[in-house]
Amino acid sequence: MEWRLFDVDHQKADWVSIHEKICQLLIPVCTSLPSLTSEERKHRVEQLVKRQKYIIDLTSSTAQKFIFDGKHEKALPAALHALRFSTKVYGSSSVQLVPAYILLAEACIAFQGRASSAVIVPCLFYAQPEGHPGRFKVSPPVFCVGQGKRFLIDGVGNLQQASNYLSQAQWIVLRSPDCSSAFQHRLHRSFGLLYAADGNFDQALYHLANDIYLASSAFGLKSVEASGGYFHMANVFFCQNKMDIANSLYAEVTDIWHTFLVKSVQTQEQIHKLRAEKSPFTEDKEVEVSEDTMTEAQQAEAIQVLNAVLDIREKAPKQQPEETARVLHALAMLYYLFMDLSKAYEIGMKAFDLLKQLPQQESLEAIGYLLKLIDSQPSCTK
Numbered sequence: 001m002e003w004r005l006f007d008v009d010h011q012k013a014d015w016v017s018i019h020e021k022i023c024q025l026l027i028p029v030c031t032s033l034p035s036l037t038s039e040e041r042k043h044r045v046e047q048l049v050k051r052q053k054y055i056i057d058l059t060s061s062t063a064q065k066f067i068f069d070g071k072h073e074k075a076l077p078a079a080l081h082a083l084r085f086s087t088k089v090y091g092s093s094s095v096q097l098v099p100a101y102i103l104l105a106e107a108c109i110a111f112q113g114r115a116s117s118a119v120i121v122p123c124l125f126y127a128q129p130e131g132h133p134g135r136f137k138v139s140p141p142v143f144c145v146g147q148g149k150r151f152l153i154d155g156v157g158n159l160q161q162a163s164n165y166l167s168q169a170q171w172i173v174l175r176s177p178d179c180s181s182a183f184q185h186r187l188h189r190s191f192g193l194l195y196a197a198d199g200n201f202d203q204a205l206y207h208l209a210n211d212i213y214l215a216s217s218a219f220g221l222k223s224v225e226a227s228g229g230y231f232h233m234a235n236v237f238f239c240q241n242k243m244d245i246a247n248s249l250y251a252e253v254t255d256i257w258h259t260f261l262v263k264s265v266q267t268q269e270q271i272h273k274l275r276a277e278k279s280p281f282t283e284d285k286e287v288e289v290s291e292d293t294m295t296e297a298q299q300a301e302a303i304q305v306l307n308a309v310l311d312i313r314e315k316a317p318k319q320q321p322e323e324t325a326r327v328l329h330a331l332a333m334l335y336y337l338f339m340d341l342s343k344a345y346e347i348g349m350k351a352f353d354l355l356k357q358l359p360q361q362e363s364l365e366a367i368g369y370l371l372k373l374i375d376s377q378p379s380c381t382k
Contacts, residue, residue, distance in 0.1 A: 082100040
């Protein structure tokens with residue numbers, strides 16, 4: 001399999017996307033092994049594989065973050081490197097290639113929850129698929145209108161290219177009966193996004209339902225991994241103007257992230273407390289606390305999803321202030337964890353002021369406590 005960048009623009013995109021991060025890592029990977037004894041050669045090969053696996057993790061997480069950030073043109077080079085090294089390490093038919101194919105497909109689809117802040121214009125939909133997703137037809141692009149902008153829903157590539165990548169991933173999964181639910185749920189999600197971008201909402205909902213089922217089986221019913229399926233399903237119902245269903249699903253997404261972030265804030269508090277109580281005369285060891293740290297991709301997903309839901313809540317004809325306040329509380333916790341304290345305080349105060357106007361004020365204490373935490377940080381500037 002050959003991997004080449006065809007012109008200066010491609011090379012520049014590759015450098016900005018990922019190559020700058022992995023340039024030094026590539027030197028020993030691309031250098032041929034000298035004449036060594038069998039034992040030395042075995043050790044060098046083991047080190048080479050470890051380095052290649054590290055590059056796979058780095059390029060995959062970078063590509064995923066770019067996708068959540070809406071920077072799909074930067075996601076493609078990173079995802080291609082992930083596929084390249086996955087092929088080298090695991091072989092061309094390994095199930096370990098599935099995540100890279102999914103990232104490439106999602107970069108082409110460019111449909112990461114755009115319906116939450118935009119209305120799909122129905123006049124330029126792609127032709128409906130017939131049977132296998134590989135039979136998508138290339139047609140004029142679908143445009144979205146939202147926040148004063150117009151953008152292509154088919155992103156960097158097109159639906160046909162995305163379908164090709166997903167077909168490769170699906171073929172590998174079908175040949176791997178022991179393929180984990182973690183891989184399968186992501187594949188179903190990508191097919192859901194593909195069909196949603198094509199306007200085939202029934203098929204999109206079918207795949208997103210499978211995504212939620214498999215993600216819940218692998219990670220738990222209320223896991224953040226499952227929340228993405230609920231979010232994209234809500235976007236589909238939003239596009240169909242079935243707002244009651246969409247609103248209930250957006251509420252489920254908010255609850256999942258809110259619960260996760262409450263636990264994350266509590267964990268961070270515990271860490272700070274233990275470090276403060278630590279004696280300077282004890283050995284310098286890391287404080288051992290069970291901590292579910294967020295990856296960069298999860299951080300980007302949380303920002304994208306929660307801001308999208310907030311946009312929906314604030315622009316809805318029928319206001320639901322309690323739901324809006326819950327999203328604001330979740331966002332305030334998120335920015336607090338990022339140590340963007342001014343933003344966290346601003347959003348937290350917005351939630352606090354909104355809740356004060358309601359007859360039921362049970363959540364005021366929790367938000368008030370968060371505001372005190374933010375205010376106690378030495379670097380907090382309001």
